[in-house]
Amino acid sequence: MTSSVKCAILTVSDRCSRGETEDKSGPAIRNLLIKSSGSSNSSVFTVVKEDCVPDEANIIEDKLREWCKPDSIVNVVLTTGGTGFAPRDVTPEATLRVVDKTCPAITTAMTEASLRVTPLAMLSRSVSGIKNSTLIVNLPGSVKGATECLQVVLPCLPHASDLLADRLTTVQQTHMAMSRSNDLPRSKVSNFKAMDRERVSPWPMIAMDDAVKIVLDSAQTLETVVLPLSEVLGHVTSCEVRSTDNLPPFRASVKDGYAVHTSSGTGEFKVVSALTAGCAPDLAPDIRLKECVRVNTGGPVPPGADAVVQVEDTKLISVDDAGDELIVRILTQAQKDQDIRPIGCDIAEGELVLPAHTPIRSAEHGILASVGATSVSVFRKPVVAVLSTGNELVPAGEKLVPGTVRDSNMTTLRSLLIENGFAAYDMGIAEDTPDVMLRELRRSLTVADVVVTTGSVSMGEKDFLKNIITLDLGGDIKFGRVNMKPGKPTTFAVVRYNGKDKLVFSLPGNPVSATVMAHLVVLPALKKMSGHPKPFPATVSAIVDFDVKLDDRPEYRRTILDFSYEDGCARAKSTGTQMSSRLLSWRNANALLVLPSKKDKPDGILPKGTRVEALVVEKL
Numbered sequence: 001m002t003s004s005v006k007c008a009i010l011t012v013s014d015r016c017s018r019g020e021t022e023d024k025s026g027p028a029i030r031n032l033l034i035k036s037s038g039s040s041n042s043s044v045f046t047v048v049k050e051d052c053v054p055d056e057a058n059i060i061e062d063k064l065r066e067w068c069k070p071d072s073i074v075n076v077v078l079t080t081g082g083t084g085f086a087p088r089d090v091t092p093e094a095t096l097r098v099v100d101k102t103c104p105a106i107t108t109a110m111t112e113a114s115l116r117v118t119p120l121a122m123l124s125r126s127v128s129g130i131k132n133s134t135l136i137v138n139l140p141g142s143v144k145g146a147t148e149c150l151q152v153v154l155p156c157l158p159h160a161s162d163l164l165a166d167r168l169t170t171v172q173q174t175h176m177a178m179s180r181s182n183d184l185p186r187s188k189v190s191n192f193k194a195m196d197r198e199r200v201s202p203w204p205m206i207a208m209d210d211a212v213k214i215v216l217d218s219a220q221t222l223e224t225v226v227l228p229l230s231e232v233l234g235h236v237t238s239c240e241v242r243s244t245d246n247l248p249p250f251r252a253s254v255k256d257g258y259a260v261h262t263s264s265g266t267g268e269f270k271v272v273s274a275l276t277a278g279c280a281p282d283l284a285p286d287i288r289l290k291e292c293v294r295v296n297t298g299g300p301v302p303p304g305a306d307a308v309v310q311v312e313d314t315k316l317i318s319v320d321d322a323g324d325e326l327i328v329r330i331l332t333q334a335q336k337d338q339d340i341r342p343i344g345c346d347i348a349e350g351e352l353v354l355p356a357h358t359p360i361r362s363a364e365h366g367i368l369a370s371v372g373a374t375s376v377s378v379f380r381k382p383v384v385a386v387l388s389t390g391n392e393l394v395p396a397g398e399k400l401v402p403g404t405v406r407d408s409n410m411t412t413l414r415s416l417l418i419e420n421g422f423a424a425y426d427m428g429i430a431e432d433t434p435d436v437m438l439r440e441l442r443r444s445l446t447v448a449d450v451v452v453t454t455g456s457v458s459m460g461e462k463d464f465l466k467n468i469i470t471l472d473l474g475g476d477i478k479f480g481r482v483n484m485k486p487g488k489p490t491t492f493a494v495v496r497y498n499g500k501d502k503l504v505f506s507l508p509g510n511p512v513s514a515t516v517m518a519h520l521v522v523l524p525a526l527k528k529m530s531g532h533p534k535p536f537p538a539t540v541s542a543i544v545d546f547d548v549k550l551d552d553r554p555e556y557r558r559t560i561l562d563f564s565y566e567d568g569c570a571r572a573k574s575t576g577t578q579m580s581s582r583l584l585s586w587r588n589a590n591a592l593l594v595l596p597s598k599k600d601k602p603d604g605i606l607p608k609g610t611r612v613e614a615l616v617v618e619k620l
């Protein structure tokens with residue numbers, strides 16, 4: 001299906017039309033059109049007219065009318081220049097005088113794309129519209145702006161031209177192609193039948209430790225970004241942060257009481273002033289023998305004082321007519337520096353407060369606030385796309401019809417990711433058809449750094465994902481089976497997409513398997529990419545509180561760790577039947593017991609009271 005798009009380019013510029021400046025935008029538009037010929041649905045762009053006019057509305061209007069006559073061969077007029085706020089910018093006004101219909105969506109698409117590049121795009125007043133059978137699109141005047149905007153609208157120009165020229169056959173062909181597969185090539189496995197599948201999995205079953213190592217080796221720490229203080233919670237610092245001030249920045253009192261000089265001893269003291277929090281320290285006069293200044297916790301201590309006596313160690317002797325303290329008795333002999341925090345005793349100026357690779361939790365966020373950080377250099381966090389697969393799935397909240405189950409993986413996995421501070425797109429449910437799966441995978445790869453799918457990775461006739469990843473996406477599957485339970489067919493791949501390496505975790509469909517694997521491989525990868533120094537869950541030792549029946553595979557069994565025993569040792573409680581489909585085995589669980597294969601234990605039982613390692617995956 002070939003569309004021929006005949007274009008006219010109108011440069012609008014006073015200086016170019018007078019020959020004072022070389023017109024670079026018109027030729028840049030021409031080059032881009034020619035370069036794009038054949039790449040977009042095999043469309044051919046030809047430039048049939050070019051001109052340059054001054055910023056005069058009447059002249060622009062006349063030229064547009066000439067090129068957009070009813071019998072014009074021009075399909076698209078691209079203007080460049082005269083769309084801004086300068087007094088002589090009138091291209092949009094001239095265009096609006098000419099067009100019969102406006103095309104605001106074209107302008108919106110360009111504006112949206114330009115805003116991603118610069119907020120100055122707000123200052124473009126471009127319009128687009130149709131005159132007879134010709135589309136007019138105003139592009140900005142700069143080479144960069146004009147070509148960036150043209151790139152946005154270019155894919156639509158062939159179809160727009162066909163529609164305007166009433167070229168029915170090509171229009172129909174485009175519509176058919178779009179309805180077939182949203183314009184995407186078909187999957188190479190779309191014709192696979194049940195008999196085509198392997199009888200024995202070709203994927204070696206690797207050990208869980210190796211799987212974790214492979215994932216962490218592939219998960220590269222992302223680039224750094226500088227974020228305002230208000231947005232850094234949950235990120236990891238990429239550079240060290242040092243304090244620019246002392247904290248406290250002045251000698252501060254630790255107690256509510258009286259600042260004195262220790263040489264004054266005890267007895268009656270004249271209260272010469274009061275320094276409350278927020279007062280400058282030198283607001284009080286220098287204290288002399290048997291004088292004191294009333295001070296508050298955290299407030300400044302006056303320059304002449306070398307100790308603070310807490311109010312409890314004093315007695316009020318007299319007040320003046322206004323009720324203000326005049327004389328107090330100091331009951332105890334103060335020691336030098338008593339209850340004074342010296343300048344910089346909490347944080348010294350220049351002190352390292354956060355090294356690089358520090359996760360910013362509430363405390364670290366507060367430290368940053370206390371040292372006056374306004375923006376912080378952190379690692380970017382990966383964006384995740386979650387995709388469920390399965391013809392049997394209906395979205396959460398929907399009624400079941402025979403043969404269906406609700407999609408719980410989407411909710412569990414997205415919640416887990418969000419709980420851990422990662423943005424996770426809901427990419428919906430892909431039906432078990434290779435073309436649809438491929439299309440949805442591509443959509444996911446387009447928007448995210450990491451794609452997490454569930455289902456379709458085992459031995460079933462609809463388990464297409466591994467083949468789609470390798471054959472259609474050219475992905476490098478690092479492993480396709482892991483010797484563990486639950487989550488054996490977990491598949492991990494690196495897929496080069498749009499020039500970037502994206503991680504794809506294809507987790508098993510079984511809800512428990514998907515969630516266990518999300519904890520064991522997905523979250524550690526995301527944490528590593530975000531710069532976390534320890535991305536894998538911590539382990540504790542626990543005593544099993546029940547007889548554990550071992551499986552053929554090493555198992556990661558959901559458990560509730562209970563620390564309420566007097567001996568201080570954690571007890572691992574059972575969460576009931578551990579079938580991979582039973583999500584209730586996760587209820588209240590906070591850890592995964594790391595259990596050996598029964599091959600390593602002849603009777604297949606770990607008796608109650610045995611010490612076992614547990615991975616802490618939730619707050620204890």
Ligand SMILES: Nc1nc2c(c(=O)[nH]1)N[C@H]1C(S)=C(S)[C@@H](COP(=O)(O)OP(=O)(O)OC[C@H]3O[C@@H](n4cnc5c(N)ncnc54)[C@H](O)[C@@H]3O)O[C@H]1N2
Pocket residue numbers: 388389390392393405406407408409410454455456457458459460463486487488489507508509510511513580581
């Ligand atoms: N012949 C063999 N069969 C199976 C093997 C095997 O080695 N040989 N492995 C089993 C293991 S272990 C697992 S785990 C599962 C994994 O299956 P798939 O990843 O291919 O997943 P599906 O077949 O699509 O679905 C399995 C199960 O999960 C339910 N499911 C799927 N998605 C969701 C969702 N989003 N929310 C809730 N439930 C979901 C689905 O309905 C199925 O019940 O394969 C074994 N088979």
Ligand code: MOO
Pocket residue numbers: 484485486487488489508510512513580
């Ligand atoms: O590995 Mo599967 O998750 O055991 O059921």
Ligand SMILES: [Mg+2]
Pocket residue numbers: 455456457458459460463509
């Ligand atoms: Mg399956």
